[in-house]
Amino acid sequence: MNRTQNKVQQIPESDDIQKMDTQTEAFRHNRELRKLALNDDYLELIADLIAKTGEARTVDIACRLGVAQPTVTKVIARLKREGMVISEPYRAIYLTDAGRLIAEKAKHRHQIIVSFLMAMGVDPAIAEHDAEGIEHHVSTETLQAFMAFLDRI
Amino acid sequence: MNRTQNKVQQIPESDDIQKMDTQTEAFRHNRELRKLALNDDYLELIADLIAKTGEARTVDIACRLGVAQPTVTKVIARLKREGMVISEPYRAIYLTDAGRLIAEKAKHRHQIIVSFLMAMGVDPAIAEHDAEGIEHHVSTETLQAFMAFLDRI
DNA sequence: TACATATTATAGCAAGGGCTATATTTTGAA
DNA sequence: TTCAAAATATAGCCCTTGCTATAATATGTA
Numbered sequence: 001m002n003r004t005q006n007k008v009q010q011i012p013e014s015d016d017i018q019k020m021d022t023q024t025e026a027f028r029h030n031r032e033l034r035k036l037a038l039n040d041d042y043l044e045l046i047a048d049l050i051a052k053t054g055e056a057r058t059v060d061i062a063c064r065l066g067v068a069q070p071t072v073t074k075v076i077a078r079l080k081r082e083g084m085v086i087s088e089p090y091r092a093i094y095l096t097d098a099g100r101l102i103a104e105k106a107k108h109r110h111q112i113i114v115s116f117l118m119a120m121g122v123d124p125a126i127a128e129h130d131a132e133g134i135e136h137h138v139s140t141e142t143l144q145a146f147m148a149f150l151d152r153i
Numbered sequence: 154m155n156r157t158q159n160k161v162q163q164i165p166e167s168d169d170i171q172k173m174d175t176q177t178e179a180f181r182h183n184r185e186l187r188k189l190a191l192n193d194d195y196l197e198l199i200a201d202l203i204a205k206t207g208e209a210r211t212v213d214i215a216c217r218l219g220v221a222q223p224t225v226t227k228v229i230a231r232l233k234r235e236g237m238v239i240s241e242p243y244r245a246i247y248l249t250d251a252g253r254l255i256a257e258k259a260k261h262r263h264q265i266i267v268s269f270l271m272a273m274g275v276d277p278a279i280a281e282h283d284a285e286g287i288e289h290h291v292s293t294e295t296l297q298a299f300m301a302f303l304d305r306i
Numbered sequence: 307t308a309c310a311t312a313t314t315a316t317a318g319c320a321a322g323g324g325c326t327a328t329a330t331t332t333t334g335a336a
Numbered sequence: 337t338t339c340a341a342a343a344t345a346t347a348g349c350c351c352t353t354g355c356t357a358t359a360a361t362a363t364g365t366a
Binding site: 028034130 | 176181187190194290292299
């Protein structure tokens with residue numbers, strides 16, 4: 001808990017202290033978001049597979065994400081521990097309410113960002129690609145600014 | 154290398170195949186970007202510290218990133234292996250040309266995104282925060298679209 | 307110079323995502 | 337119904353980012 005390296009060596013301007021702390025918080029928060037990004041990817045994809053085929057199978061998730069099947073099994077086990085997902089051995093995977101909520105929010109953000117990037121003149125394929133990465137790092141405020149822009153045009 | 158799970162189970166429409174492959178590529182690429190994001194953070198911060206104080210010390214990096222000092226030491230060791238950074242035991246850290254290039258590109262992207270988000274009406278502090286996450290996931294094309302927008306207004 | 311303090315390095319742990327190889331179970335077709 | 341093929345689970349590995357505790361080195365000041 002104690003962080004000895006928090007001692008300030010060369011005394012910075014008070015503005016710099018403020019900036020440092022917010023930047024540190026941003027780093028912390030973004031490290032957290034990078035973890036959650038993987039959850040979003042899985043849950044969004046599971047929701048998509050269920051919508052299209054009625055269920056989400058390990059093999060299909062692995063294929064779509066471009067990872068090996070045991071990797072999926074392991075991540076799903078974690079998502080299960082975290083209450084995002086339901087699954088019985090050798091059976092398909094389904095979402096809990098919590099998981100579905102996250103998936104829906106992620107899809108919503110995704111769609112807005114794709115639309116926004118396209119409105120900015122970005123090629124649809126690239127917009128789709130970039131949105132996949134950006135969607136996990138956009139705050140509610142920024143998302144609203146994007147939506148407001150889409151409304152204005 | 155072989156990926157047995159690539160066999161397609163239910164034959165999809167040809168459009169869906171195309172979409173699946175691009176989406177899979179996007180996932181792969183974005184997983185890669187998530188790794189590189191940490192490099193960007195370190196290199197950008199090291200460049201900043203060098204610019205301000207003439208050197209980048211482990212303790213300062215740890216403080217700014219909000220992680221423990223041994224974590225920094227370990228990541229720096231990797232960046233050194235990868236030719237991004239130079240350092241002697243118990244001495245400060247400096248950038249190689251390769252590292253400096255990445256830092257400069259990252260800073261450039263960062264600044265454009267902050268300006269862009271602010272132009273979209275996002276609060277400066279939030280813009281700064283979001284840019285920290287978004288900057289690692291924006292393609293050249295999207296960045297150019299942002300710059301074009303900034304020129305237009 | 308000597309020594310306390312600050313800084314860096316190292317050891318060792320946990321957790322997570324990635325992989326291959328292989329065992330187990332389901333499933334579908336003969 | 338039986339049995340091969342497909343799908344899932346498991347074991348076991350690597351690498352990375354985190355952490356704490358502690359050892360080793362640098363640094364500045366008395």
